[in-house]
Amino acid sequence: MKDSYFAHETAVIDAGAQIGKGTKIWHFSHVMAGAVLGEHCNLGQNVVVSPEVVLGRNVKVQNNVSIYTGVICEDDVFLGPSMVFTNVTNPRSAVNRRGQYEKTTVGKGASIGANATIVCGHDIGEYAFIGAGAVVTKTVKPYALMVGNPARQIGWMSAYGHRLLFEDGKAVCPESGEEYFLDGDEVRRS
Numbered sequence: 001m002k003d004s005y006f007a008h009e010t011a012v013i014d015a016g017a018q019i020g021k022g023t024k025i026w027h028f029s030h031v032m033a034g035a036v037l038g039e040h041c042n043l044g045q046n047v048v049v050s051p052e053v054v055l056g057r058n059v060k061v062q063n064n065v066s067i068y069t070g071v072i073c074e075d076d077v078f079l080g081p082s083m084v085f086t087n088v089t090n091p092r093s094a095v096n097r098r099g100q101y102e103k104t105t106v107g108k109g110a111s112i113g114a115n116a117t118i119v120c121g122h123d124i125g126e127y128a129f130i131g132a133g134a135v136v137t138k139t140v141k142p143y144a145l146m147v148g149n150p151a152r153q154i155g156w157m158s159a160y161g162h163r164l165l166f167e168d169g170k171a172v173c174p175e176s177g178e179e180y181f182l183d184g185d186e187v188r189r190s
Contacts, residue, residue, distance in 0.1 A: 070101040
């Protein structure tokens with residue numbers, strides 16, 4: 001199995017971790033038993049992946065990110081440098097809340113910017129874009145552009161990461177040429 005992925009000599013990979021082919025794990029990172037990493041993921045330096053975390057295919061995790069039990073990242077997710085997940089809403093040092101971890105799913109193709117915080121129990125929709133430093137305290141719709149503290153939606157993003165400007169309910173991604181349609185408060189791709 002080790003031959004199918006790369007781990008820097010300083011990385012710690014616990015027995016029982018599942019790591020997909022072509023994945024790269026860099027300096028001082030720790031993948032714990034029970035974690036599942038898909039094919040072609042990239043974990044930067046000083047990344048921690050806790051038990052029961054699931055990373056889909058081609059997930060990019062930048063430096064200094066801890067992914068705690070309860071987090072699932074679907075394919076093609078980007079986690080920016082030093083972004084933060086939580087998994088307990090009311091932590092106390094003297095109160096053990098193991099087994100009470102809340103779930104957070106990050107949808108396919110979503111990006112979370114540097115130093116953003118995702119409060120547990122709030123899913124991130126596919127292709128959503130969380131701006132640097134944002135603090136997400138509620139569920140995020142697919143394709144939503146979120147910024148601020150607390151994070152608020154200020155627009156929509158294409159699957160290629162471009163701001164969508166809707167006219168008569170239709171927008172076109174300037175890079176891919178794909179069409180998007182705004183129906184009420186939801187975006188769908190043609």
